[in-house]
Amino acid sequence: AIDEYKPLDATTNPSLILAAAQMPAYQKLVDDAVAYGKKLGGSEEEQIKNASDKLFVLFGAEILKRIPGRVSTEVDARLSFDKEGMIQRARRLIDLYKEVGVGKDRILIKLSSTWEGIQAGRVLEAEHGIHCNMTLLFSFAQAVACAEAGVTLISPFVGRILDWYVANGDKKTYEPLEDPGVKSVTKIYNYYKKFGYKTIVMGASFRNTGQIKALTGCDYLTISPKLLAELSKEHVKLTPTLSVKEAQACDLEKIHLDEKAFRWHHNEDQMAVEKLSDGIRRFAADAVKLERMLKVDVVSLPSCV
Numbered sequence: 001a002i003d004e005y006k007p008l009d010a011t012t013n014p015s016l017i018l019a020a021a022q023m024p025a026y027q028k029l030v031d032d033a034v035a036y037g038k039k040l041g042g043s044e045e046e047q048i049k050n051a052s053d054k055l056f057v058l059f060g061a062e063i064l065k066r067i068p069g070r071v072s073t074e075v076d077a078r079l080s081f082d083k084e085g086m087i088q089r090a091r092r093l094i095d096l097y098k099e100v101g102v103g104k105d106r107i108l109i110k111l112s113s114t115w116e117g118i119q120a121g122r123v124l125e126a127e128h129g130i131h132c133n134m135t136l137l138f139s140f141a142q143a144v145a146c147a148e149a150g151v152t153l154i155s156p157f158v159g160r161i162l163d164w165y166v167a168n169g170d171k172k173t174y175e176p177l178e179d180p181g182v183k184s185v186t187k188i189y190n191y192y193k194k195f196g197y198k199t200i201v202m203g204a205s206f207r208n209t210g211q212i213k214a215l216t217g218c219d220y221l222t223i224s225p226k227l228l229a230e231l232s233k234e235h236v237k238l239t240p241t242l243s244v245k246e247a248q249a250c251d252l253e254k255i256h257l258d259e260k261a262f263r264w265h266h267n268e269d270q271m272a273v274e275k276l277s278d279g280i281r282r283f284a285a286d287a288v289k290l291e292r293m294l295k296v297d298v299v300s301l302p303s304c305v
Contacts, residue, residue, distance in 0.1 A: 001225035002066045005232075009069035011133070011155075011204075011222055013110065014077065014286040017059055021290060029058045034297040044295070051294045052076075052287070053089075057096040064106055072133045073097075074110035077283035086111055086120035087128075094130055108133040108153060112280055113142040115262055122149035133202075136279040139272030141265035143188040145257050147197040155222065156185045157205035158215070160279070164271045176214035177241070180271075181205075186242060189218055193247035195254050209234070217242035 002010060021030050037051030060071040073093055079085040090109040097107055109124065111117040113134045121132040131152040137143060138157055146154045158181030165180045166172050176182060185203045192201055202220035206212050209230050212221060217240030223231070257265065266272060 005228045010063045010067050011072035013074050014283045018286045018290045033058055048291050048294050052291055061100050061102055070106050070108050072108040072110045076287055077280045080112035080114050080280045081116050083116040083120045087123055090124055104130055110135045113137040115259055118145045118149050121151040125150050136276055138275045139266045139269040141262050145262050147199050151199055153200040153202055155202050155204040156188055158185055158203050158211050159205040159207035160275050162207055164275055176210035179211055182211055182214045185215055189242050190247040190250045191252050193244045194250055194252055214241055216240045
């Protein structure tokens with residue numbers, strides 16, 4: 001798909017890696033990751049953790065052979081409330097990339113947009129020069145905190161916001177510009193551009209091409225191969241719906257969020273609270289499934305590997 005659509009950047013997450021790791025075409029990457037974990041030794045748990053990190057990096061390195069930009073690699077979602085744990089794991093991933101000849105300038109480390117994750121991103125950016133992609137972002141409070149932390153990029157989720165409103169409200173269909181996920185990203189984009197934040201807004205998690213076209217003009221969009229295929233069949237001229245000029249003219253007011261204010265404002269958004277916790281659980285569950293798959297390989301490999 002990357003060879004066909006030629007994107008600038010690409011992203012991974014535990015769910016995508018789990019799916020890819022079960023495909024015969026990528027068995028060698030799994031075998032190499034397991035051999036790496038076995039070689040480092042330690043307890044079975046340590047071997048599996050090292051194999052898992054290595055697998056993420058091997059997939060990332062393969063992707064980087066096919067794109068000119070950066071690949072996003074995710075820190076274990078089970079660390080979402082452990083600031084120091086996320087920092088340590090992120091630095092470990094960067095070291096693993098360095099071992100295969102990939103510099104940190106081509107990597108975005110994905111962190112959950114919890115308060116702890118955002119503060120981990122602040123430290124990684126400012127003290128270690130490691131660029132971060134803040135994922136599982138659903139609330140305006142999360143976006144404001146990320147901007148104040150000076151992270152490189154945020155991935156506000158459009159489709160999952162829509163999913164929540166469809167599941168929890170009477171309205172089941174939305175016109176693109178009225179889509180609650182589209183409106184959320186539009187507000188974030190306008191806020192960032194009005195107040196001069198450098199953090200990149202990358203709309204993510206799309207359910208249909210209407211959402212994508214409604215966010216034309218956004219800094220970046222991350223789009224699945226399925227929706228890219230649908231877009232490639234359309235031959236229409238798109239007019240940007242988002243622009244810096246219009247953003248600077250909007251009536252948003254600048255706010256500052258310390259930890260207490262962040263937690264309160266985020267908590268006031270029921271959708272965001274539920275989707276953040278649900279997203280963390282889902283990514284964590286897929287990380288566990290991946291480790292179970294690797295565990296079978298680790299215990300079956302001879303100890304002399």
